[in-house]
Amino acid sequence: MARKIVITSGKGGVGKTAIAANLGARLAKNGKRTCALDADFGLNNLDVVAGVENLVVYDVSDCLEGKCRAKQALIQSPADKNFYVLPSVNAFLKGKTVPDELGSLISGLETSFDFVLIDCPAGVGGGFHTAVSAADEALVVVTPHISSLRDADKVLSVLRSYSLKSVGIIVNRVRGDLAVTGDVFTPEQIETALKAEVVGIIPEDDSMFLCNAGFLPYDAPPNKAFKILASNVAEGKRKMYDYASGYTGFFGSIRRSIKRNI
């Protein structure tokens, strides 16, 4: 039976889609059969981030309307044979609340996968509730800034009213140089403020928008970070990506000042 994890956030643009796609690809590389499903019908992007937009035949709305079966809409990712994407491309559902059939659609995938990651709309609107109802775990994506954290707190308080098995935080776009100098919130400070556990840290890096999901260069910092995140999620470990590495000590201070000046 698949673990169904909704990837959500308070604020938009914090990296839900990028994380759903890259975490999905990484879990798949570790041998877990994984499906990432786009439930953000208004601002759908999962197909593009996963690099499968040219392979779309049917999408989630076709499944919900009964035009096809879920398995016909699944696209095998070029990144890994274990990774599938259920995209949303159709304008059909825009502006409407997401129909409750989404829950049954996702349940239908349960036996075929180890993980179903649900890319959810930001905020706590109708689409959020449908996506969360279909999941049994949640990951809330935040960036280490006040506005994102404040909105995440609201989402967390709503999530607590669902009986989810676990709710964790992923801190995305962490700049090691700024974390070291105390100019952004550290994961520890975020845990204290939001009273929820941080399960992963993803650094700020250009490779995140330059590369399709699953194709992060071997030596790119997010590649290492997703490896750690995937094993935290899959095996319940709590290892953390070392965002400060390279930014402390003498050479670190030089690197920080270079970063400041570009």
Added chain:
Amino acid sequence: MKRDNVIRLKRVIDTDRLSLTAESMELIVNDLSVALSDYFVLSEAPVIKVSPKDGKYEIDIRVSAEALKTFLPVP
């Protein structure tokens, strides 16, 4: 993050968590009046103030009464 901003975040979140609407406040005031009126002759409706404190809430209730009602607890 520097201390100032940590405090700022805490303040913003604490205020947001305090999401008691005017309607829910009215409900609490009415319930309290009913409960207290069994024992006191209230001179005015109770005034309630809820403020966040160290991750918990401090609830101040101010109420004044004209008289105490005499009653005997049933043995």
